[in-house]
Amino acid sequence: MSVPLHFQSIAELSAHLAARRISSVELTQAVIARTKAVEARVHAFNSFDEPDALAQAAASDSRRAGGQSCGALDGIPIGLKDVIAVSGQPLTASSKMLANFVSPYNATVTESLQSAGAVLHGRLNCDEFAMGSSTENSAFGPAHNPWDLTRTPGGSSGGSAAALASGSAIATLGSDTGGSIRQPAALCSLVGLKPTYGLISRFGLIAYASSLDQIGPFARTVEDAAIVLGAIAGHDPRDSTSFKTEIPDYRAELKLRRGPWKLGIPKEYFGAGLDPEVGAAVEKAIAYYRALGCEIREVSLPHTRYCLDAYYVIATAEASSNLARYDGIRYGHRSKDAKDVLDVYQKSRAEGFGDEVKRRIILGTYVLSSGYYDAYYLRAQKVRTLIRQDFLNAYREVDALITPTSPIPAFKLGEKSADPLAMYLCDIYTIGVNLAGLPALSLPCGFTAGGLPIGLQLIGQPFREADLLATAHAYEQAHDWHTKFPSL
Amino acid sequence: MAAPSDLNIDRVAELSRLALTAEEKVRFSAQLGSVLGHIEQLSKIDVTGIEPTAHAFPLHNIWAADVARPGLAVADALRNAPAQRENMIVVPKVME
């Protein structure tokens, strides 16, 4: 084995486990050893519970010994973004507000992974309440990009990306509200999938913007992403927005669904602000698909320029309401200086939330306040209809869309933290997908001259993740970006 | 659409139950001013006759049958409480 265990894929490791070449305890120990070796530099974790992870691994090994192994994920260490509830474990959303919160219940995806036999390892760092594009908004300090520790791994699921890229997990889960899986995946040379809204239960996911949030996997390969997706997808009666739809065997479908596909290039995604190296890498990927026999067609998503605006109205409005429950009464930070109930609210929230969370709560409260609802929220929801229609129109002509994931590669920590609007612009290629509820993934498509990863975004049709993954798989098969690892 | 200067930071902070410092009020007002300036773009689109999208994939009548299940044990319910007494959450006296 030339590649160390902690950098191998689920597909490879599950084969080793099945063949008893390694045990889950050995694998978990290797991953934890790696975590301990790099965590001080990467800061991908808010916490991890070594005895708990090893106990899960031992349980997996005894299942296997008893012939009761659950499948490809059994015994594989998987990290969860610290916005997904695991019973008995901390759930902080990287906020001082929840610094001491321990969840008394499991998210549905947690239960799904547990029943698939996964070893849940660690609570992964992120932007506070998943608000941000750099993980710098974490109350516990930023995560660092394993490819360049002076740079951001992206956000908000930066810890999920950094942990996987640094070998501190074999796969991870993140959540994506405006690009929070795809952008960090792009910045860390990983596959990151944002499934169709409603495919994965949100029960147990700390809500940022309820109508946009979706959990999804980070993986080293498209095949791994398909394996994890298969474990967590499906209807959940505890989430009223969860969709009843047939869940195919995503992994098996990779080999069954072969192009050529008709691929659309939305012209609005290749304009000003796109880094030339990123643009060139994406063009090369498009050329590859053309060479593969795919029909490439330029399409237009005319309302793209309004995505950011509609997003910041809808997302902050929902967030201002979703975060009202963090009040210092039933749980969470309560100010020591509170003399009356109003004080408990105002001071606990002022002390417990960081700047970006406060800004978004203020913006969201403002756009919902009396006299402004129609001009902002209602209008943004109508614009959302137009944005969604743009995509559906494009899908009359093409099977999927190809765009850059992020306009720029990983930027320096601190570079944008004083300018919220500049930070928001990092999400311009990913936000429309959330507004339209579509599935999209980012996969590695190269590196800049300076060695920074570049991501390609494929946007698919609703509930057709199998096609989306197959399209990505076709590219990945002919490229070796996923075999490169950062030197740490 | 309202002008960005309409943002009354005191009132909105009050509604949000956020005790902001004077410095924060100035800083956030400026930062959100530029964000709101960008958002003003929305007013340029003609949305006449366009239905709002609340959910990308709207469903209806999503419910459960009225079958009661046991909930949390009191100890778990109060596990994260900042202050508790007699199995209840303690808050400063609320004047009705």
Added chain:
Amino acid sequence: MNYEAVIGLEVHVQIKTHSKVFTRVVAGYGHEPNTLTDPVVLALPGTLPVMNKAALDAIIKAGLLLGCEIAPVCKWDRKQYFYPDSPKNYQISQYDQPICIGGSVEIELPGAARNIMGEHRKIPLTRIHLEEDVGKLNHHVADSLVDYNRAGTPLMEIVSEPAMHTAEEAYAYLTSIRHTMIYGGISDCDMEKGQLRCDANISIRPVGETKLGTKVELKNLNSISYVRDGIAHEIKRQLAVVAAGGKLIQETRDYDGQTGTSQSLRSKEMAHDYRYFPDPDLMPVQVDAAWKEKLRAECPELPFDKQRRFLRDYQVPYTITSVLIPERELSDFFEASAKLAGPGRAQAVGNWIANDLLRELSAAKLPLAAAKITPASLAELVGLIEAGTLLNAAAKEVFAAMFVTGEAPAAVVARLGLAAAPSDAGELEAWCRDSIAANPKALAEFKAGKDSAINAFKGPVMKAGKGKANPKLVDETLRRLLAGA
């Protein structure tokens, strides 16, 4: 100048379901603090609501009973305000698309006397919507304690038009809602348990004026008599302010039923801005004709309709119907028994229920459902009395025994030897002959045409029969013998 009061009521009714409205933990009253919670009720991070179908059924039924239009589509909105009893700091409610629109509540005003039916009126409704109840604060000297057991209980808000003018009307309105909800099995409406709560919007205006005056919201009308007293007090207060040349201010006042006074809630609380917006965690509700018709078929007859039918079909006095009607089971008991008893006996059945059965139940602290007397056994008892087999005094004794043992009346009569007629008809005839022979004066009077003279013979017969002689049979026998004498 003459003034009239204008009153609108906002009535909150807890819906009786097994589980809460947006999660499936048990809904209930009287449990130990914070034992009816789950992650959703406590609004723990990451939790999501799921509608309770039964709560929807119940509110649609309520709407159908009150003649509301049932909206083909309705949605859920978040009403946002911070309060320690509200775990999410927003309440899931319905803002601009309530499930029930319009409708009315029939009320009965007090009659001229207790036994005379009062005037009936219909109070129009604005809407009924479904929302979730909040937790409960227990106030102590230095702090307050929060119990979230009640939080998330399904709650409907019934909003009337400002169409009432007196405290009596408001009282009648609330009473009628209460009876209707109990009939529909929608709520038990026990005000002591907070299952029925009422806020009143009250204003006064010169008679003839059509615009509404300055509105005062009166809160904490937490018993049905406090509603009447509180509103009456508030109207008097407003009239006094105006009479003294003062000006009314729009405010919320808290009524204290113990002292019969109210005070302004001049809390320093900031002006509300509820920032309603559609709850993205829930999907809309569509009510189609089939669903509506299924529920309509489950709707019971309304209390006032039943009362009118009892008066018409069973000829029972109004006072008896007013006792029977408020409780659906009691009125059903009556109707079943009256039907079995047969024509002309319903009033007697009603009397037994309204007087004896209710008295015994209340003394034994039992609900009707636990009564051992059945509609059939009561009908049989009334039959025995009507047939003359059982005397009233003995019947009371039989009823008491039936109440305790659940025996059929005939069995009690036999066991206790309470039958009116002596066992031997020859014996009765002998007593009658003896009595006629012993009273020639009365015999002469009877023969002279004074029919009432027959009564003089009855006393000795009854005495001889130790009170068990069947008076009807005694009368018949005496007449037969007298005719031959």
